[in-house]
Amino acid sequence: MSLTQSQIAKQAGVSRGTVDRVINNRGHVDPGVEKKIRRIIKKEGYHPNRASVQLMRMKKPMRIGVLLQSVESPFMRDLLREVESVRSKMRAEGTELLVYPNQGSNVEEQICILNEMEDACVDGIAVTPLEEDRICDRLRSISARIPVITVNRDMPDSGRMCYVGQDSFQSGCACAGLMNVLIHGHGRVLTIIGPPFNRSHQSRYDGFVREITACYNGIEILPAEQGYDNVRIAHNLVYKMLSEDKKINGIYFAGNGQAGACDAIRELGLKGKIHMVCHDLTEDNVSNLKDGVIDFLIDQDVRAQAIRPLEILTDYILTGSKPDKELQLTMINYRNIYNI
Numbered sequence: 544m545s546l547t548q549s550q551i552a553k554q555a556g557v558s559r560g561t562v563d564r565v566i567n568n569r570g571h572v573d574p575g576v577e578k579k580i581r582r583i584i585k586k587e588g589y590h591p592n593r594a595s596v597q598l599m600r601m602k603k604p605m606r607i608g609v610l611l612q613s614v615e616s617p618f619m620r621d622l623l624r625e626v627e628s629v630r631s632k633m634r635a636e637g638t639e640l641l642v643y644p645n646q647g648s649n650v651e652e653q654i655c656i657l658n659e660m661e662d663a664c665v666d667g668i669a670v671t672p673l674e675e676d677r678i679c680d681r682l683r684s685i686s687a688r689i690p691v692i693t694v695n696r697d698m699p700d701s702g703r704m705c706y707v708g709q710d711s712f713q714s715g716c717a718c719a720g721l722m723n724v725l726i727h728g729h730g731r732v733l734t735i736i737g738p739p740f741n742r743s744h745q746s747r748y749d750g751f752v753r754e755i756t757a758c759y760n761g762i763e764i765l766p767a768e769q770g771y772d773n774v775r776i777a778h779n780l781v782y783k784m785l786s787e788d789k790k791i792n793g794i795y796f797a798g799n800g801q802a803g804a805c806d807a808i809r810e811l812g813l814k815g816k817i818h819m820v821c822h823d824l825t826e827d828n829v830s831n832l833k834d835g836v837i838d839f840l841i842d843q844d845v846r847a848q849a850i851r852p853l854e855i856l857t858d859y860i861l862t863g864s865k866p867d868k869e870l871q872l873t874m875i876n877y878r879n880i881y882n883i
Contacts, residue, residue: 737798
């Protein structure tokens with residue numbers, strides 16, 4: 544039979560209240576004492592009664608803060624919608640979601656929202672972090688008291704409990720393989736990246752370049768162009784490059800703005816002649832995939848990125864159970880016109 548909290552307290556030489564604070568992640572326990580208690584919990588296989596804990600939470604709901612950055616982009620907008628879709632269900636189960644959709648890349652604004660969530664006494668935080676040192680420092684401070692999960696973009700040095708999202712580097716490698724097949728191992732590829740602050744987009748690009756350079760020496764990669772995730776900028780950039788360089792036969796988008804590039808390809812009468820590989824199953828991308836302007840999309844599972852962090856935080860807050868892996872990676876799914 545599983546130990547009681549009182550028996551764990553006796554083994555650890557502490558009060559039952561101290562054990563309760565550790566089990567329910569309420570802090571204010573000496574790190575050495577907490578480590579000893581958790582060692583006993585693991586050894587004895589103790590699991591709190593989830594039903595009773597959840598009943599307690601119905602009287603005093605747990606609060607999970609969700610900060611999604613760059614919600615003006617199509618994928619993050621879809622991610623926000625998926626989070627919002629479970630708000631009512633989670634409230635009925637005793638969890639209040641405090642959702643903070645934020646635009647752009649203002650570091651001070653993100654820090655302000657993190658401070659607001661901490662002041663609201665949230666029990667856990669899921670965040671798409673801006674990749675900047677001040678954000679990392681702030682998250683490191685918060686994560687010492689509150690469990691933090693990074694979503695879509697990782698920040699390994701922030702003290703976060705885990706990351707939920709795609710392996711961006713490997714995703715870029717996968718796109719390189721697809722491009723090689725599409726252009727039969729020969730040609731010039733225009734690459735377009737996102738804003739400088741988005742390291743996950745940069746990591747996609749790095750993976751793409753590494754794989755092309757290492758494996759496909761018949762393909763020339765043109766210097767990366769900055770599209771700023773903007774449809775208009777992407778349109779003008781692609782229109783100009785394709786007009787000036789007739790040897791380009793492939794485009795790889797590591798960021799957003801693909802709809803503008805597709806429009807430019809149509810306007811130039813190059814549909815079917817320029818092969819494009821990009822990311823995310825957004826509405827515009829799916830439409831352009833079906834129309835044959837985009838050849839392949841890499842789906843990073845928006846539903847999993849929305850729901851999995853909430854499940855992990857809920858389990859941890861209720862039972863103290865940490866995820867089995869630090870990197871909770873979503874699949875790299877290939878989509879083309881035949882499996883959309």
